[in-house]
Amino acid sequence: MLEIITHNERETELFGRQLAGQLKAPAVLCLYGELGSGKTALVRGLAEGMGLKCTVSSPTFTIVNEYPGNPDLIHFDMYRLHGADELFDIGWEDYLRRDAILAVEWSENVEDAFDGSEIVIRFEKLSGTDRRITAEGGLCADACV
Secondary structure (H helix, E strand, O other), X not given: OEEEEEOOHHHHHHHHHHHHOOOOOOEEEEEEOOOOOOHHHHHHHHHHHOOOOOOOOOOOOOOEXXXXXXXXXXXXXXXXXXXXXXXHHOOHHHHHHOOEEEEEEOHHHHHHHOOOOOEEEEEEEOXXXXXXXXXXXXXXXXXXX
């Protein structure tokens, strides 16, 4: 398990950049944390680290944003979903078959869709803009050291 403390949004983005350099597609990142804890900031950093020229925003209303690259970055926000059945209805299995990095915000809403191979990243608000970020599971045993 990896644990870091970030002190502002930019440091969270920098962690995402570093993580991107260690990921290999296909990979699923399950992001857990309350509103404003840094999940979207981490995805912005992933996009930067993957060399993508895009503006990353939370896909709360669209559920999924796709950022083309090599590999693609596919950003999900499960805040409005009420279980894995709704995720499968939008084509989750098709996304899993793609050679892409999938970043899933609000993973707790669709946990039964995951098979245990995912990298789990948890965000905890400490004080002010300080965050504790932990990463474990999936490829993280090798990629997150």
